[in-house]
Amino acid sequence: MPMKHPKTRLRNGAAWVVLALILCQFVPLDRFNQKPAPVTAIPDNVRGVLEAHCFQCHSEQTDWPKTAYFAPLSWYVTGKVKEARKALNFSNYDALSDTARQQLRNEVAGFIGSTDLSSHGRIPGFPKIMMTEPERKTLIEWSRNNNR
Template sequence: MKKILLLVSAAVALALIAIQLVPAERSNPPVLADFDGPDAVKEILRTSCYDCHSNETVWPWYSYVAPVSWSVAEHVREAREELNFSDWASFRGDAHLMEEIYEETKEGHMPIGSYLRMHPGAKLSEAQLAVLKAYFYPEGSEHDEHEHEHD
């Protein structure tokens, strides 16, 4: 029994070593048109959103260790496709997207839980949410009226 356990352990260890040879795509393409909103908003976005939703990702140590690296790289790729603050010109003025940015953060969907576990400082406070709301969901906008319809 000990021999089988030893062989299984060795096989698992070898597999973990071998998968390190399959790299994850970790890149930071050039910034095309960075988010150009107020500094207070940009600071919040940099702290809580940019690692996934920009071309300025800070790749942490665990993003270099497979199989976690594959998951992190895929999350970043999908996040950039959905919203990329490094290509803000492509998104600026999209009222629905502006609403979604605020709604996703207000409802606690963003930043995602797996990111917050490793980056607790990215958790948004009520004050930060108020700053985001004022910018992305301004009072008097059709979005603000729509929000009050559901209250």
């Protein structure tokens, strides 16, 4: 049996890798957003900060980046967003009990108080979190408020 030339084997291997990457694109992923009810229990100024920095991953209002459409990276991106929504989902805020709302606000305060918020949940394709001090202050004050 004649031995194949190393370049031929390399080309065959590369062709199989390319074929596998093409086939990966057809794996269905859940990149859909459920139609969320408007979040009315969060004050407008707080909701503005949350929408600017948190809603991309922690709500049903995700604007999916290009990285969510090219496998195998898309598997990672959609998985991380799914994890983020499971951990904390602002789309469900109005339906939460007062105790659950306070717990959510406490979690927000913990993240906001961290020194390197920009590394929190860094997902390829989503913008880096660059929160200003006034925005941090708004969220911390809201998180300490027991009325809303």
